[in-house]
Amino acid sequence: MFFKRFYDTDLAQASYMVGCQKTGECLVIDAVRDISPYLAEAEAQKLHITHVTETHIHADYLSGSRELAAHTGAKLLLSDEGNADWKYADWGHEHTQKLHHGDTFKVGNLKVEAKHTAGHTPEHLSFLVTDLPRGDHPVMYFTGDFVFVGDLGRPDLLDEAAGGIDTRFEGARQMFRSLREQFLTLPDWVQVWPAHGSGSACGKALGAVPSTTVGYERALSWWTPYVERGDEQGFMDELLSGQPDAPLYYGRMKVQNKAGPALLGEVATSPLLDALPELTPAEVTQKLRGGARLLDTRPKDQHHVVAPVGSVNIPASNTFETWSGWLLKPEQELILLAPAPEAEALRRRLWMVGLDNVSGFIGSADHLPAAPAQPFAAAELPQHAGALILDVRNKTEYAAGHIAGAKQLHAGRLAWKLDELPKDQEIVVHCQGGARSAAAASLLRAEGFKVSELAGGYEAWKQEQNVVGRS
Numbered sequence: 001m002f003f004k005r006f007y008d009t010d011l012a013q014a015s016y017m018v019g020c021q022k023t024g025e026c027l028v029i030d031a032v033r034d035i036s037p038y039l040a041e042a043e044a045q046k047l048h049i050t051h052v053t054e055t056h057i058h059a060d061y062l063s064g065s066r067e068l069a070a071h072t073g074a075k076l077l078l079s080d081e082g083n084a085d086w087k088y089a090d091w092g093h094e095h096t097q098k099l100h101h102g103d104t105f106k107v108g109n110l111k112v113e114a115k116h117t118a119g120h121t122p123e124h125l126s127f128l129v130t131d132l133p134r135g136d137h138p139v140m141y142f143t144g145d146f147v148f149v150g151d152l153g154r155p156d157l158l159d160e161a162a163g164g165i166d167t168r169f170e171g172a173r174q175m176f177r178s179l180r181e182q183f184l185t186l187p188d189w190v191q192v193w194p195a196h197g198s199g200s201a202c203g204k205a206l207g208a209v210p211s212t213t214v215g216y217e218r219a220l221s222w223w224t225p226y227v228e229r230g231d232e233q234g235f236m237d238e239l240l241s242g243q244p245d246a247p248l249y250y251g252r253m254k255v256q257n258k259a260g261p262a263l264l265g266e267v268a269t270s271p272l273l274d275a276l277p278e279l280t281p282a283e284v285t286q287k288l289r290g291g292a293r294l295l296d297t298r299p300k301d302q303h304h305v306v307a308p309v310g311s312v313n314i315p316a317s318n319t320f321e322t323w324s325g326w327l328l329k330p331e332q333e334l335i336l337l338a339p340a341p342e343a344e345a346l347r348r349r350l351w352m353v354g355l356d357n358v359s360g361f362i363g364s365a366d367h368l369p370a371a372p373a374q375p376f377a378a379a380e381l382p383q384h385a386g387a388l389i390l391d392v393r394n395k396t397e398y399a400a401g402h403i404a405g406a407k408q409l410h411a412g413r414l415a416w417k418l419d420e421l422p423k424d425q426e427i428v429v430h431c432q433g434g435a436r437s438a439a440a441a442s443l444l445r446a447e448g449f450k451v452s453e454l455a456g457g458y459e460a461w462k463q464e465q466n467v468v469g470r471s
Helices: 036-044 065-072 157-161 167-181 214-220 224-228 232-240 249-259 281-289 300-305 320-327 340-351 378-384 395-400 435-446 457-470
Strands: 002-008 013-020 025-029 048-053 075-079 096-099 104-107 110-116 125-131 140-144 191-194 293-296 311-313 334-337 358-362 388-391 427-430 451-453
Touching: 002 036, 013 036, 013 104, 013 110, 013 191, 025 104, 036 048, 036 065, 048 065, 048 104, 065 075, 075 110, 157 167, 157 249, 167 224, 167 232, 214 224, 224 232, 249 320, 281 293, 281 334, 281 358, 300 311, 300 435, 311 435, 320 340, 320 435, 334 340, 340 358, 378 457, 427 435, 427 457, 435 451
Parallel strands: 025 048, 048 075, 075 096, 140 191, 293 311, 293 334, 334 358, 388 427, 427 451
Antiparallel strands: 002 013, 013 025, 104 110, 110 125, 125 140
């Protein structure tokens, strides 16, 4: 048996390859849209990708299952569970099989059984794998967004990001049943491999280690006592409390992943076929006048010194994909401000969240219209009387402590809530330490708002209050 975990640290997302080395067949579970790592690994291991599947209709990234199946000719296996509102559409793949609870299929000498584990989403499946040459006992359980290390998938995303109304309550009840009737019926030794790790917004307290076991979660998880004593209401109350804000781009991801993500070769810019062109300052300026957005991928300190007019600052760090999904929209033409060696890699990272409309890059901000955008020190906040203080942290951070009178609006919801903000009033933007607020403030500046930033965020403000209190 062959096994490999692929992990995207930005999205905190895991996908998997399991295969039979004797027959040369393998399965990929929960692929991301850049399929090159799976193709390279299969080639290195002398395996053929014969099966592609996913645990559910994802919300936080654009699925690569259709792309991978189309490229390899593999059988595409998708859930047919759930209600009519959230079933997979016909993705147009010739070799597609719809899966129901209890269905099995073989990948060489491996048996894979689909388990309907509703809760996070109505159609959610988990996959129980048995290595038949070693016996009839299951060895691995790929749980998607059902059971994480130390936590569970949140059941409120259809409400929070996809326009659902009170679906969270039925989702929580389904999660309770899935734990009782599916997860806790398995032997303790079964390995659990989830689709997300620490940092994902698909749960509220995910562990940082990559895997767990049924027995470990049975013994130590917060939810076991509720399930074992049949306390459904207590379980629901705890599961639904304290969930972080869901970024609103999740709604777009849900719709695209349900319908079938566009194949990369079919999008307007054909990114698999065309090299990303380097643009001149004059060409960039012309495109910006036509409505394009400049994506400044430099560190925030460099952006603050020379902020190109009309640019959004999302540094090329380990949050690039996530924050791009927060602040950018797929219909807008994008130009990357990034060094030539990095531009192509950044474009591929934008694919992950369905931002395909990248028309070129420029390597330097020189000769572009620009203005400084330096944040002000926390001690200067009283000089900004009359400003709207905008807290772009999530609601749980805000609840733990905030500046009096501040309006909370998570950065991942900002791009869809601009009409709630005043154009004729100064807006002071802050987060916890200054990173998220720098990106959010750059979007507001690009949209024509009068914006300033609180240097060091809430932490700096709180320290300043302590200094003032001691003096």
